[in-house]
Amino acid sequence: MSVTDGLRYRVSANNLSRASENKIHDDAVARRFGFTGALVPGVEVYAYACHPAVQRWGRAWLERGRLECRFLKPVYDGKLVEVTAAEEAEGGLALRVESEGVLCATGRAGLDAAAPPPAIADWRWQAPPETRPPADEASLAPGTWLGTRPLPLTPEVAADYLQGVGETETLYGDEGLAHPGMILRQCNQALTQNVVLGPWIHVGSKVQNFSAARLGETLSARARVVANYEAKGHRLVDLDVLVMAGGERVLARVLHTAVWRPRGSG
Numbered sequence: 001m002s003v004t005d006g007l008r009y010r011v012s013a014n015n016l017s018r019a020s021e022n023k024i025h026d027d028a029v030a031r032r033f034g035f036t037g038a039l040v041p042g043v044e045v046y047a048y049a050c051h052p053a054v055q056r057w058g059r060a061w062l063e064r065g066r067l068e069c070r071f072l073k074p075v076y077d078g079k080l081v082e083v084t085a086a087e088e089a090e091g092g093l094a095l096r097v098e099s100e101g102v103l104c105a106t107g108r109a110g111l112d113a114a115a116p117p118p119a120i121a122d123w124r125w126q127a128p129p130e131t132r133p134p135a136d137e138a139s140l141a142p143g144t145w146l147g148t149r150p151l152p153l154t155p156e157v158a159a160d161y162l163q164g165v166g167e168t169e170t171l172y173g174d175e176g177l178a179h180p181g182m183i184l185r186q187c188n189q190a191l192t193q194n195v196v197l198g199p200w201i202h203v204g205s206k207v208q209n210f211s212a213a214r215l216g217e218t219l220s221a222r223a224r225v226v227a228n229y230e231a232k233g234h235r236l237v238d239l240d241v242l243v244m245a246g247g248e249r250v251l252a253r254v255l256h257t258a259v260w261r262p263r264g265s266g
Contacts, residue, residue: 007085009051011166013040013099015077021192024199024262030074033199033262040075042202043188045105047165047181049095052085053109054169054180056093062180062212064114067095069107070204075099085109117210117250123222123242128193135195135260137228140237144225148189150218150247153178158215178213180252187241187256190223198265203236206255217245223256233263 015025015038023029027037046069053061075081079100085093092110096103126145133139151157161182162172172179184205191197213219220243227238241254 007052007056007087007093009048009055009083009085011048011051011081011083013048013075013077013079013081014044014164014166015040016044016164017041022197022200024201029199033264035074037076039201040077041188042071042205043181043184044165045069045071045075045081045097046184046205046207047167047179048081048083049097049105049107049109050180051167051169052083052093052095054171056085056109057111059171059175059177059212061109061111062177062209064209065109065111066206066208067107067109068204068206069095069105071105071202073102073104075104112208115210118242118253120222120242120244120248120250123224125222132194132196135191135197135200137235139195140225140228140260142225142227146190146194146221146223146225146239148186148193148221150220151186151189153182153213153215153217153219153245155215158182175212176215178215178219180207180209182219183207183209183213183243183252184254184256186219186221186243187223187239187254188258190221190239190241190256191237191258191260197260199262201259201262202256203259204257208253210250210252211245213245213251218247219251220244220247226255234259235261 017025095107097105223241239256
């Protein structure tokens with residue numbers, strides 16, 4: 001059940017990646033890394049954070065909005081999540097995502113003037129390999145290009161996602177549009193379809209929207225590794241990702257950051 005009160009949004013968190021190859025979404029493995037249980041994916045926490053932005057600006061935000069989100073603490077399956085959005089002086093929204101009294105994520109959302117999207121021709125298409133190499137400093141070296149297989153955006157897939165994230169905003173169903181969480185999921189796929197990872201953690205994304213995804217289209221992404229570095233014993237990767245509809249219309253550009261090898265990994 002989800003409740004919206006002004007720019008305050010409450011939803012029950014749902015771990016949509018229980019069966020994922022990423023075992024950070026498995027209770028036993030997550031506990032080995034010091035967590036209480038399996039982590040709800042960051043892309044779904046982002047999906048919750050998008051609700052006030054869509055409530056505030058509607059379809060326009062899907063077409064030219066922005067949102068930068070940092071994930072600070074885990075969100076756990078079945079726990080109540082509360083998203084609050086405070087109006088900022090320049091017209092944006094300052095976002096906070098809390099669960100069980102803990103600040104789990106922060107973000108900022110805004111609406112920009114219409115601007116041309118990046119040129120797709122500047123983004124190299126690189127098909128995912130038939131046999132993925134292990135994730136390491138070589139396979140995720142800066143300058144490496146990554147691509148994803150097209151995902152058909154069927155009404156069933158879109159409806160399942162809306163139900164999975166407990167979304168109550170009617171815009172998506174009324175206008176036949178994909179939820180922005182599905183767009184961000186393509187950035188995760190740019191990693192998982194190209195390298196074999198152990199347990200890994202999505203820690204932040206900076207999203208600029210250019211167009212809304214419509215049912216009946218396909219989603220795909222082209223990405224370039226821009227950095228691979230160490231911080232506090234973790235190995236992180238930054239991806240510059242272009243998410244497209246039908247391989248010909250830009251939906252969003254995303255700077256996507258993940259811990260691909262957490263501290264303490266064997």
